Amino acid sequence: MIRLLLADDQALVRGALAALLDLESDLEVVAQVGRGDEVVDAARTSGAEVCLLDIEMPGLNGIDAAAAVRRELPGVRSLVVTTFGRPGYVRRAIEAGASGFVVKDTPARQLADAVRRVHAGLRVIDPELAAESLVDGPSPLTGRESELLTYALDGSPVAAIAARVHLSEGTVRNHLSAAIGKTGATTRSEAARIARDRGWL
Structure with a gap:
């Protein structure tokens, strides 16, 4: 058995x-x-x-x-x-x-x-x-980009995400901007949805 x-x-x-x-x-x-x-x-x-x-x-x-x-x-x-x-x-x-x-x-x-x-x-x-x-192919996102997109899924503002992960708002914006470019999205919430739907998050 x-x-x-x-x-x-x-x-x-x-x-x-x-x-x-x-x-x-x-x-x-x-x-x-x-x-x-x-x-x-x-x-x-x-x-x-x-x-x-x-x-x-x-x-x-x-x-x-x-x-x-x-x-x-x-x-x-x-x-x-x-x-x-x-x-x-x-x-x-x-x-x-x-x-x-x-x-x-x-x-x-x-x-x-x-x-x-x-x-x-x-x-x-x-x-x-x-x-x-x-x-x-494999996910183009870095571990940090994936993490931040996960927090962006619910529409959290950059300041709230930055506080949650103990990074500056500028650093968070840079990571999210890179993720937006890699997913072909125009906003962070769209990038988060695309990444989720492809199974990258």
């Missing part, structure tokens, strides 16, 4: 995935969590061998949870299963240590097969997203 952990903040989705995967004779869901920061402890306690991770969760997102699993439990594999099929997410997830990336509308049989392949040490990536990820 392949022992699975499901991490998704939507209980209904988690339950549906568990029901589908438990129908497979060689798969067993041994743990379910609703937060990314609960994944490592639950995987360790339950003896899970593959963690199925949503991306947008409280505590830790699925990409950071995959990184934590790789760091803390190197023998455990992670498979990102998400609604948010953004090409930038694929690259970031794989770089973080995930062994696979599929979207939630993947047919149940294909999802079960993806779990088996990841458990066997193979890499599984949704083909369409893999192609888009190659075309888009």
